Every structure is written in structure tokens, then in C-alpha cells.
Amino acid sequence: MTTRAVAAAAEAAAAPEGAADSAAAAAAAVTAAAAAAERAAAVAAATAAAAAVAAAAAAAAATATAAAAAAEGAAAAAEGGAAAAAAAAVSTAIPTRRRSLPATAGDIYDPAVPDSPAHSASSHQQQQQQQQQQQQQQQQQQVQQRMEQQQQQQQQQQPQQEVQQQQQQQQQPQQQQQQQQQQQPLQQPHRHRRTTSLHY
Known part of the structure; x- marks a missing residue:
């Protein structure tokens, strides 16, 4: 064999190996x-989860802010x-107009006098009682x-219950008829046909 033939044979033998290498590559x-696609999908899922957590945190913060505002409003x-x-207590304790000092000390707490503290206290008690x-x-x-x-609801429910009872009573005869019809073929005797054979 010549050198060219040997080289051609070597190239021919190396060609399948090169194809196998390219297929493996x-x-x-x-x-x-x-x-890489799996990694990208995992990164996208992690990003979506982080976004959901952030949204939930924002919603919780908004709820907390609203609750704080409501608490402040209630406190105010x-x-x-x-x-x-306090203003009402002060206004009821202090008489609207002053009177001159009476001759006796008992007149100051007279319930009949509108300006006396006893009268204001009694009127306050009356208001509370009212x-x-x-x-x-x-x-x-x-x-x-x-x-x-509740009575109206019970009265409304009674006709419905009566209608249901009537329907059940109407359905019972139908069910009995169906049962009878189903039992009738079973109760009928079997008739055997007699066959005659002609012998020639």
C-alpha cells in the first residue's frame, strides 16, 4: 500500500470517531x-415568592396603620x-347665678331652690334615672x-312543613304501587311449554 492509501484509510477510520465526539458534545x-433553564425557573419562582411575601408585608403594614389610626380616633x-x-359635672356643681347669703345655713341646701347644690344633684339623679x-x-x-x-318565622315554616308532609304522603302510595308492580312478575308461576316431537 502506498502512503496515500494508508492516510485515506486512517481518515476513514477517524471519521466515525469524530461524529461520535460531535454527538457527545x-x-x-x-x-x-x-x-440553565431549570436554574432560571428556580430563580423566577424565588422572585415570585419574594414578591408575594413583600405584598403580604405591605398589606399587614397597611392593616396595622389602619388599626393604629382607629385606636387614635377612639382615644380622641x-x-x-x-x-x-367633666364640663357637665362642673356646670351642675356651680350654680348659674349667685345668691346672697341667706339668714340660715339650711336654706343653702334647700332642694326646692333651683340654685342650691342639693337641687342640682337631685335633678342630675332624675336625669340618670330617666x-x-x-x-x-x-x-x-x-x-x-x-x-x-321568631314567631313569624315559625308561622312561615309551618306551611312549608305541611306541604312537605303532604308530598311525602302522596309519594308513599306511588312507592307502594311500584313495589307491587315489581313483585307481580316474580309471583306469577312459570308456564312450561309442551313440545311434541314427531318421530318418523
């Missing part, structure tokens, strides 16, 4: 691309109510209204 490239209302109560009576009346009215509503 392509497979490795595909595997690397798949791994309580302070206003306390100030109004308010309590009004509250009790309102509560009694609410209880009566609830009882009336």
Missing part, C-alpha cells in the same frame, strides 16, 4: 441548556367624652321585636 450542550373620642363629662328607664324600655322593645320575628 451536542448532548452535553443540550444537558447544560436544560440545567374618649378624651372628648371625658372632657364633656336615661336608665329609657334604656330598659328600648331593650324590652328589642326583645319583643325579636320574639315577634
Whole structure:
């Protein structure tokens, strides 16, 4: 063999090996691309989870802010109510107009006199009693209204129950008829047909 023939034979033998190497390289490239895609998907999922956590934190912060604002409003209302109560107590304790000192000390606490502290205290007690009576009346009215509503609901439910009972009573004969119809074929005797054979 000549040198050229030997070189050609070597090239021909090396060609399949080169193809196998290129195929292996392509497979490795595909595997690397798949791994990169998986990493990118994992990064995207982590980013989405972080965004969800941030949104939840923002919502919680907004809720806390609203709760704090509501608490501040309630505190301000309580302070206003306390100030109004203090002003009312001062206005009831101090007479609106002054009187001259009476001859006897007993006249100062006379309940019949509008300017005396005893009269102002008694009027305050009367107002409180009236308010309590009004509250009790309102509560009694609410209880009566609830009882009336319950009675109305019961009255409305009674016709529905009666209709359901009637439907059940109507369905029972139908079910009995169906059972009878199903049992009738089973109760009928089996008729055997007689066959005659002709012998020739």
C-alpha cells in the first residue's frame, strides 16, 4: 500500500470517531441548556415568592396603620367624652347665678331652690334615672321585636312543613304501587311449554 492509501484509510477510520465526539458534545450542550433553564425557573419562582411575601408585608403594614389610626380616633373620642363629662359635672356643681347669703345655713341646701347644690344633684339623679328607664324600655322593645320575628318565622315554616308532609304522603302510595308492580312478575308461576316431537 502506498502512503496515500494508508492516510485515506486512517481518515476513514477517524471519521466515525469524530461524529461520535460531535454527538457527545451536542448532548452535553443540550444537558447544560436544560440545567440553565431549570436554574432560571428556580430563580423566577424565588422572585415570585419574594414578591408575594413583600405584598403580604405591605398589606399587614397597611392593616396595622389602619388599626393604629382607629385606636387614635377612639382615644380622641374618649378624651372628648371625658372632657364633656367633666364640663357637665362642673356646670351642675356651680350654680348659674349667685345668691346672697341667706339668714340660715339650711336654706343653702334647700332642694326646692333651683340654685342650691342639693337641687342640682337631685335633678342630675332624675336625669340618670330617666336615661336608665329609657334604656330598659328600648331593650324590652328589642326583645319583643325579636320574639315577634321568631314567631313569624315559625308561622312561615309551618306551611312549608305541611306541604312537605303532604308530598311525602302522596309519594308513599306511588312507592307502594311500584313495589307491587315489581313483585307481580316474580309471583306469577312459570308456564312450561309442551313440545311434541314427531318421530318418523
